[in-house]
Amino acid sequence: MELLLHTIQDDMLVRARKTLNERVKMVLKWDDFVPxxxxxxxxxxxxxxxxxxxxxxxxxSTRDAISDEPEDEKEPSMGAKSLCLPHHQPEDPPIVPGQTKCxxxxxxxxxxxxxxxxY
Ligand SMILES: [Zn+2]
Structure with a gap:
């Protein structure tokens, strides 16, 4: 029983991680940020x-969201903020010191x- 519970929790964790990964998009230019x-x-x-x-x-991101408003009026126009600096940094493409720009x-x-x- 104990083991089954662990298995179920692991499944949920895997699914939660998968959902999170699918919702994280690499954005390499500002034009793509707000969309x-x-x-x-x-x-x-x-x-x-x-x-x-x-x-x-x-x-x-707040202003751009407002100027986009006719597309989806219900879209919250809250500005974006930093959530975290991930320990596991993406490696494709990697950050090249002195070359990769904000x-x-x-x-x-x-x-x-x-x-x-x-929100
Ligand atoms: Zn910057």
């Missing part, structure tokens, strides 16, 4: 990790960060 958020996905972006930049991401501000990207809307 990806609008499709109810989280975005993984090369990011500079600057607080100022996060504020700009929040502001731009998709928002163009500064050198440090790591991939997960961004999503806060």
């Amino acid at each position: 990806t958020l609008n499709s109810k996905c989280l975005t993984m972006i090369p990011w500079c990790e600057r607080e100022e930049c996060e504020d700009q991401i929040k502001a731009r 998709i928002q501000c163009g500064h050198d990207a440090k790591r991939y960060a997960l961004f999503g809307r806060s």
Whole structure:
């Protein structure tokens, strides 16, 4: 019984992870950022990790969402914020120090960060 319970929990975890992975999209240019958020996905972006930049991401994603409003009026126009800097960084493509740029501000990207809307 104990074992069965563990198996069930593992199944749920695997499914939850799968759903999460399917909802995370790699976004490598700003033009794709808001449309990806609008499709109810989280975005993984090369990011500079600057607080100022996060504020700009929040502001731009809010404004862009509002300008998109006729497409889907029910879409929340909340700005996006950083959710985490994943331990397991995507490797395809990898962040190349000095070459990979933050998709928002163009500064050198440090790591991939997960961004999503806060509801
Ligand atoms: Zn930046």
